[in-house]
Amino acid sequence: MATESFLREIGGKSVVEQIVDNVTNAIINGELKPGDKIPTENELCTSMGVGRNSVREAIKILEAYGVLTIKRAEGTFVKQGFDSKMLYPVLYGIILQKDSANQIIELRKVIDVGILQLAIDKLELESLHKAEQAMQKLEQKLAAPAVDINAIFEADTAFHMVLVAITQNALLEGICSYVDQITKKSRLKAIEKFINDKATERFLLMHRDMLRVVKEKDRAKINEVVEKHYQYWEQVTC
CATH class of the missing domain: 1.10.10.10 (Winged helix-like DNA-binding domain superfamily/Winged helix DNA-binding domain)
Structure with missing residues (x-):
């Protein structure tokens, strides 16, 4: 050659x-x-x-x-x-920066706005059904007699990944999967705060709102819904 x-x-x-x-x-x-x-x-x-x-x-x-x-x-x-390993250098750079936790939340907000916009464009009946099932599983975990924060985290993550899957974008799936891994500790703290504050219904409402804007194609509410979604997570990382 x-x-x-x-x-x-x-x-x-x-x-x-x-x-x-x-x-x-x-x-x-x-x-x-x-x-x-x-x-x-x-x-x-x-x-x-x-x-x-x-x-x-x-x-x-x-x-x-x-x-x-x-x-x-x-x-x-x-x-x-696409290979998810391609994202590692960029994401490691974010992790190692000062104030990385806040930067990661900002990154996730920006990504989620894009995810919801793209999900509206690509939503199909089958994918909507999967998202609704993921929402039901999250509700079940929160309603369980014995509170399991890790199980709630897994159901929360699964719900978000179903929304990402609607976009049919491997790059977004890779980014979100990796962000989920590196933010598990702070997100578990946020879930614990919701439970201690007896605010689980608010937690569920935030997720229902995300699903609703996609289902109803309510683009005007996307920024507001995403901003509210991360209020508790921001509190535990301050």
């Missing part, structure tokens, strides 16, 4: 970082497309004037990010389709 035009001279950043940047930029610019085989280690080494170890390290990083996939005896290829 001929060496691709995206290979550029190393300079500025570390050798490994530059190799990662070159491959990434080639994908962004369309010089490498999903499913394309990238140049061999030897071609990369020769064209960039770098060592084999640096090339291997860069490929390992891109594989870990879900950008490349290695097929033994065939070569290394650009991944086809």
